[in-house]
Each structure stands twice: as structure tokens, then as C-alpha cells.
Amino acid sequence: MDASKLLGLLAGTLAHLDADMPLASRLCRACVEIVGAQSGALTVTTPSGERMVVSTSGGVSEQIEDLQEVLGEGPGQLALDEARVVVTRIDGDTASTFPVFSQMVSSVSGPATVYAVPMRVGQRVVGVLSLYVTTDGLARDLEDLQFLADAVGTSLLGDLESLDWSDRARIHQATGMVTAQLKIPPPDALAVLRAHAFARSSTLQDVADEVLARRMAFTHDDITVDENERTEDS
Template identity: 50%
Template sequence: MNTSELLGLLARTLAGLDAEASVASRMCRACTTILGARGGSLTLATLPGEQVTVTSTNASAARVESIQEVLGEGPGRRAFDDDRIVSAPLGATLGDDPFPLFSQLAGEAAGSGVWFGVPMRVGGQPVGVLGLVVGPGHELTRDAEEAQFLADAIGTAVLGEIDRLGWTARARVDQATGMVSAQLRVQPTDALAVLRAHAFGRGSTLEEVAEDVVARRLSFADDAGAVETRRSEEG
């Protein structure tokens, strides 16, 4: 299918979706449908090494993105860094699986299958990632070149709407990072690593931990070289 045909298919698919939803949400759902995936998500790069989830088609896809954010690794992160399509199994890991912990946790969250990370490029540079999950034994219904073209089309469309995207959750993460940085007297990158580690240990999302820090339900203190956490009592 040539690019004109792909754009026509994208337009027809978008026409059948909720017009009240955001551009990012509709583009993500349209590409998920066209590529034969059972779920999808969009992330955008904010700072070097950091990506924020803009939208997900379902709770399972959102959870997988949260796992990548907490771990700081996964096919989506690698796809952005290497500027190429990267896939990883969900559930049972293979001997050469580069992300065994991600595969295990993501499989528990989304069921078995394969997660694809497709870099979204604008002007030839990656700006984010289209994440897609397919069932076990399945592949994307379009080839890699077509998937890449659609991801690039999404990137251009979403960046055009960037001022309308909701950044409340990410703003809380940034605020919590600053608070932990001050509490522990460490660099922001180290403070973010502490938040991620706490989210991993607690089995929650980075945003949930950040919300607890900002609301002062959770604080970090340096006590004799050991990091302690304490929760204030609910009123």
C-alpha cells in the first residue's frame, strides 16, 4: 500500500472514531486498528532520557507504559534511543530477551503477546514512540515501512496539538522530583531514580508515588546514610 492509500485508510478510520476525543487519542486508536494491535499508546520525549505517556487505548497498554517508565527500559525506550522498531515478548521470556524484567512484569499486566515500539519522527528526528501490543503468535498487519510511516504521521499531528495536551500528571512528577531532591540533597536525576525505585517496590505507577510525595503522604529522609520513607497519618 502506497503512502496515499495509507493516508486515505487513516482518514477513513479516524472518521469512525469519537470526534470529541483528542487528536492524540484518535490517532493512537486509528493506528492501533490499522496495524491490527489489541492495544496501543503514545509517548513523547520531554527531557533527555525521559518520556511521558500522552494517551493509551486501554488500561493494559497504559500499565505497560508505566512499567517502562518505572524501569527506565523496554522496547519503547530502545526504539526511541536507536531510532528503529523494537519488539519484546510479554510473559514468557526468551534466552536472548534484552528486557527480561520488563517482559515478565508487562506480561502480568497485559497478558502474553508481543510489544512493539515504533519511533515517531518529525523532520527525521524521533520525538516519541507509538507502542503496540499484539496477541501471541500474531504480528502487525502492516509491514515495518507502513508502520513507520503511520507513526511518523502521528508524530507530526500530535506535535501540532502539543499545547492542548494535559501535562498535569507529569507536572506532579517534576514537582515530586524537586521535593525529593531537596529532601535527600541529591541531583534531580538521582531523585527521579529514587521515585522510580519506590514505585517498583510498591508495585504502583510513578505518577501515584509522585502524587503521594506532593500531597506529603510520603516523604524521604537521609538517616545515617540510609534512605527512609515514611507515610504521614491520614487525617
Template identity: 55%
Template sequence: MTNRSAVLARLASLVAAAPRDQSLAVRLCAACVTILGADGGAITLASTRPERLTVSTSDGTSARIEDLQDVLGEGPGQQAFREGRAVVTHVDGDHGGPFPMFTEMAGDIAGPVTVWAIPMHPGGTTIGVITLYRVAGALTEGLDDAQFLADAVGAALLDDRMTAGMAPFATWSDRARVHQATGMIVAQLAITPDDALAILRAHAYASSGTLDAIAREVVDRRLTFTHTDHGVSHDAAASDDSTGSGGR
């Protein structure tokens, strides 16, 4: 990926194209698997706490890997959540390393694989982990892009009163503007309002801005989504940051 605009455009395209009867978490998980070239993945919230919840798995292997970490209380996802950093684990028959029980039992489940656990911390606090596995080779994108995507997905899953740790809406006009922008994205992408709001949240994270600021760009038509022969693209000149990290 060359910039954040490309990341978010691909994410929007895949969410818009997925079956409408799937939950947002399921579609976001599937999008991460596709964008990063993994064989499977899962999204888990509060990964080391009693209220730990796996909200989506892309396949049976991913589900069993998450169940294994839950039962053992160890694994890359657990460490990624505690330390707030990406953790890469090779399951290749060597049962040593930091997760000996997990490595041995994951090998029985999936055979030789590499597991990436990437924390979602769009507002600075880790809210969960995206865990991906691949049988052969690395992810198609680097860890920096994977981390950005994970944080964008985390922002999309946040409660709509707050985006990336930002304060709630200051006025009713802010809320009205967000509703208007959401409606415009619904019309442009033919997706549900919840999905459109998730896309707004992801853009707010990417630009280190507020939800209202991104909504204003949509309403003013400085940020628009369009269908192309290759999926969904957007003109985001006012909010794209292709060279930096958006202050994060």
C-alpha cells in the first residue's frame, strides 16, 4: 500500500461488497484477511480480560486458534493486547519460545503457520486484537500498514459517541452533520447507515481528526466516495496523509 487513502478505499470497497446479512465485525475481519493476504483471521476485544469476546473469525482454523488462546491464557494475541504491540509467532514444530503450549497445540490445529497478532489502539488504549495466520510466506503488506489497518478497524468498531479517543459531539449541529454525512455515504456506496458511520470513524482516525471534521468534509463534498471498475475509490485530498502517521 502506498498511502492511507488506498488502505481506506480498499476497506470501504470490501465492506460495501460483502453480504448485507453479515455483521460489521465479520465484514471488517474478512476485509483485513483479504487486504493483508492472510489465510484467516479473527477480531477479539479485551483479549486478556474476563469479558474477552471474539467478535469475528473468518474460518474454523481461526476460531480454534482463538479458543486455544482463551483456554491456555497464553499466545500472541494475549501478549499483543497486554503490551500494545504487534507479536509474530512461527508455528513450525519448534515448541520453545514464549508460548510453548500454544505453539505445540496450534501446530496440531493448523500445521506450520505464522501467526500475527496486531493490537487495535486507535485512541491510544488497546481495545482488542486482530489475529491473522498464513500457511506460507509473510503478509502481503508490512507491519506498519497492518498496524494502521488494525487501528482503523478499531476506530470503526468504537461507539459512535467517540472516535479515536476524541471528545463526544460538542453540539447538536455536530450530530446533525454526522447524520447528513452518513446519509450521503449510504447513497454513494449503497451500504447501511451503521457501515457508513464506521467508514467515517475510520477516516477520522486516519486524519487524527474528529468525527465532525470528517463529516464536514463529506457534506462539503471535499471527501466523496465513488464506484469504479476496480471497486470503491474516493477523493480525499483534504484528509489524506500519505507520508506521515497522522500524528500517531
């Protein structure tokens, strides 16, 4: 579709959404509607490498994004790392590019296709537009998806300061605590948190909150976890 028509379609779709919704939520829902997906998500990143999901449109998108966060892999992460569109069929196939991710997502959503599109502003990738499709395909081609993603990225770039980064801050704080407890580099500490979230079928944020509340402490004893549920009397 012609770029001006796509922008008009985006503007018209946004106009019909609740103006009180955050901009990221309206943009996410508009993209899902325009391309005929079942759900979607927007992830943004900063020059320092901070990455955060700023909106999901419902459906299984939030669960899928949580899985990518815990596993540290998935189509969204690959699209961000390589600045290219990544299309992945989710059907539990162990031969998939992301076998663990594919198996876990298929148990949540059933067969689906994930389109992860980098949002580019100039030469910089500012995030990823992820779309989840359970039907035969999308109403727009990949060129239209890329144009929409870039338009959304440009819109969000001026809105970054208004986004709530508190969840990411808590994960950083928890990573710092694990770094101090185990005396390991921050990337390794984050990997420990992710592994524990995976083992508990939990989210990375939930595990971080447990660490910050001091209900969970990591030791060097075979890198085991000592969970001390504290009571008000302790």
C-alpha cells in the first residue's frame, strides 16, 4: 500500500481508539487491527541497551513476551539484535530456530506465526513490533509491516521519557544483589535470575521482586538457591 495511505489508515484507526489510553497501547492496538493479527506487543530499547515491553494488546501476547524475557531468546530478541524482520512458526517443532521457546509458546497459544519487526528511526533500531497470527496470514505484506513499525517507532521515540521504566529498574537492582551475593558479573547474575524464573514457571519480574524483598537469596553452594520466607516476627 502507498505510504501516505498507510499513514492515513493508521491515523484513522488511532482516532477510533480511546484517547485516554497511553500512546503505546493505542499504537499497538492500531497495528494489530490494520494488519489483521490476533494480538501484538511493542518493545522499546534505549541506546544503553535497556529493553522493555511497553504494550501488549491482549490475547497471549503478554505471556509470550514474558517467555522471551525469561529465556533471553525468541523472534523479538533476534529482530532487535539483527535489525531485520523475523517470521517464526510456533508449533512445538524442536527443529525450530527457538526450540524451547517454540515448545513453551505452543503449549500456551497453540500453533501460531510470530512476526517480529524492528522499529527503525534512521539508522537506529528503537524497538520491535511483534504480531501474533493464528489464521492463514496477515492482511498486509512485509513491506507494509516494516513501514508501520518504523512509523510507530518514530512516534514512540518522543514518548520514551513518559514510559514507566520501574519494572526494568527493579530487575537491575535484583541483578545487582545477585552479583554481590555470588560475586559474578551482571550478565551471569541476570542469567541466574532467568534460570530460576524458568524453573519456577514464573516471570523474571516476579523473581526480581522476591530477591528485592529478601525472600530469596543466592549462595555459592552449587549455585543453589536458599529461599527464606520471612515473617513479620523475623
